[in-house]
Amino acid sequence: MGGTLLAVCLASLATAAVAMGVTAVVARRLGRVAVVDVAWGLVFVAIAWVAHLVGTGSVRSLLLAVLVTAWGGRLAWHIRRRAVGAGEDPRYEKLLSEAPEGRRFAFAVRKVFLVQGLAAWFVSLPLQVAAATDRPLGWVAALGVLVVVVGVTFEAVGDAQLAAFKRDPANRGRVMDRGLWAWTRHPNYFGDSAVWWGLFVVAAEAWPGVLTVLSPVVMTYFLAFATGARLLESEMAKRPGYPEYMARTSMFVPLPPRKRARRP
Known part of the structure; x- marks a missing residue:
């Protein structure tokens, strides 16, 4: 199990990194860090399915992936619909006000996208561990x-x-x-x-x-x-x-x- 769990954890970490990296690029093009809120639920969906595919492919990990997809998909859709036509979220505006001159994006990557990517990986550990087991x-x-x-x-x-x-x-x-x-x-x-x-x-x-x-x-x-x-x-x-x-x-x-x- 140890080798499988390590592979699942590393694949999940890579998935979170790629997902947040893509989100950061989209956020820079749109000029809105709040894009990360839409991506938040979808990052878990991606991790759940990658963990299932890399792991044992058990019914448990499949069940978790389906449940996370239902939760994360609904959350992303709701936040996206609510954000249409809105400006930057005041929380992120306040945070970015602390950024050094000319380094606003790099500051956002470090303080928002990196932190949320690591948080998503840690919170999703139950999905990762379950993907490495095959108990009915x-x-x-x-x-x-x-x-x-x-x-x-x-x-x-x-x-x-x-x-x-x-x-x-x-x-x-x-x-x-x-x-x-x-x-x-x-x-x-x-x-x-x-x-x-x-x-x-x-x-x-x-x-x-x-x-x-x-x-x-x-x-x-x-x-x-x-x-x-x-x-x-x-x-x-x-x-x-x-x-x-x-x-x-x-x-x-x-x-x-x-x-x-x-x-x-």
């Missing part, structure tokens, strides 16, 4: 698939509810606090996290997949505290009504809305 699927894998489905559903429904809310002119200036958004301030981020915990469970059924537990932990940390929810809320909290929304609604894990709002 069992009930644990079925449980993992269920968690993935719940996660994708949370993402898709949450995104659809927010899009419908924004389309209604009557909601202009208001805070979305309906549907899933009444239970968690970030149903899309929570769903994303659930997907990767589910993928980990599928992989963990076959040794040594359980050792890749840090991958979903890291993904959840970034979604909740690093580049995801916390960063977004640093700006959202300035909007009228949002502090009150924060006081009555769970930040990440879905919970019943508080009847009496606490001070944020």
